[in-house]
Ligand SMILES: [Fe+2]
């Protein structure tokens with residue numbers, strides 16, 4: 073790989089290291105952590121596991137494991153002797169453990185990032201390889217970033233082979249962005265040895281990668297031999313297919329779905345139902361102390377008739393193993409009026425969220441599907457949280473398909489695999505970001521494009537453009553997590569707004585359904601980042617929250633209607649006669665809190 077050069081006399085931001093670059097051998101922090109977790113579960117009583125502190129965890133780790141955690145989290149090569157400063161969240165106290173172990177020296181340098189105090193630890197390295205360690209064992213603290221200064225003030229530092237390649241470089245100065253995945257800026261005077269030096273940005277999504285303290289959990293909803301947590305999604309055309317997924321414990325080895333057109337079902341003389349087998353996968357979540365491994369069954373029903381209601385049950389294929397009959401309806405093959413529900417972050421207070429979802433279903437059983445704009449759960453890498461979500465959604469998501477998108481909380485530890493493994497979704501997204509993370513589908517006369525705002529917007533721009541250009545749908549909706557027009561100035565996502573907003577403008581997207589900011593807002597119709605006169609000219613951006621965590625809202629000039637501390641669900645009615653969209657937001661008690669009508 074070529075060296076990216078930084079001349080200290082020029083202020084330039086360089087991108088170093090191609091995305092995903094993986095150069096040479098890197099003993100995996102991930103594998104080391106997984107091995108330590110397994111050993112801890114086998115050797116330490118479960119009650120004691122929940123109370124372990126950092127010192128006790130360090131005592132459990134072998135010298136080799138401590139070395140991997142101290143040197144293999146973030147690494148790079150330098151061309152000249154350098155001083156490496158690890159600038160960390162000062163609240164971390166004695167963490168990360170490896171600063172002392174690897175003979176980093178504390179300094180009196182202090183910086184401020186996002187309003188929080190950071191301090192700097194220093195160590196000299198010769199030209200060549202530099203390896204840095206994990207952020208913390210408790211999972212606490214924002215991620216550190218590194219500053220690299222030449223030992224000879226006249227030298228020019230060149231940095232190469234950054235691992236992982238997602239980390240980027242820049243110049244440390246007042247106002248510098250210090251994370252690859254957040255907009256937090258350095259504020260105030262930068263002390264002299266650091267000012268103007270090379271900045272290796274931190275990746276906050278990795279800050280809990282080596283959490284070994286307070287990770288062990290018990291699911292309140294362990295699986296049994298009979299199916300539960302049945303969830304409908306679409307992994308292909310909603311007109312002719314239906315994905316059904318559920319779980320059992322590992323004693324149940326197979327899964328089957330029986331289904332029949334509702335019109336052909338008679339209590340005393342039913343036609344023989346169709347039967348389709350499920351793919352059964354082993355789903356293991358190592359940090360669960362009970363029910364660590366379950367079977368996840370996924371069946372995709374195909375060749376269904378559009379616009380048709382079906383009855384179905386899931387089981388293991390034996391006569392007495394079936395669930396009660398439930399019902400789903402395929403998408404129509406022509407433009408017909410329909411309704412759907414959109415919700416923002418559930419994430420916290422999933423019991424109360426369950427009441428809200430059931431209220432939505434009871435009030436509007438005609439709503440065809442449920443869009444969720446990310447942060448379905450708080451701890452996306454921990455299955456007990458998903459168990460709570462699915463438990464509370466029983467009776468709704470087994471009758472109406474869930475249309476989800478990825479929030480930052482699904483990416484806990486940079487690992488959205490529980491979302492991907494538990495939900496069968498379309499694979500028609502851009503190849504660059506991996507299957508099921510973005511996708512699109514049409515329903516009646518509407519197009520839905522679901523994006524992954526955890527990834528760089530540029531990874532999906534061309535694909536988004538092609539989806540919108542290739543559709544003749546009357547209504548165009550986009551769904552993603554991080555809002556283009558935030559609820560608070562501190563949570564702005566300007567890159568996403570500019571990059572995707574231009575494409576929404578180009579194809580006149582009607583509404584953007586977003587989450588993340590834990591408040592409610594609906595913008596004026598916006599185009600080219602300006603307020604326009606009517607939805608006929610621009611896009612309406614909505615943020616909502618369906619769970620119990622709320623943030624404050626700023627007084628922002630693009631907000632047409634905003635509110636805080638209210639969980640809502642939204643029902644969108646697409647009316648064909650007159651081509652009208654009636655959008656309404658309801659609180660948990662069914663009170664209408666906002667309304668918008670768009671006419672074509
Ligand atoms: Fe979020």
Ligand SMILES: [Fe+2]
Pocket residue numbers: 417419447479481588589590
């Ligand atoms: Fe959230």
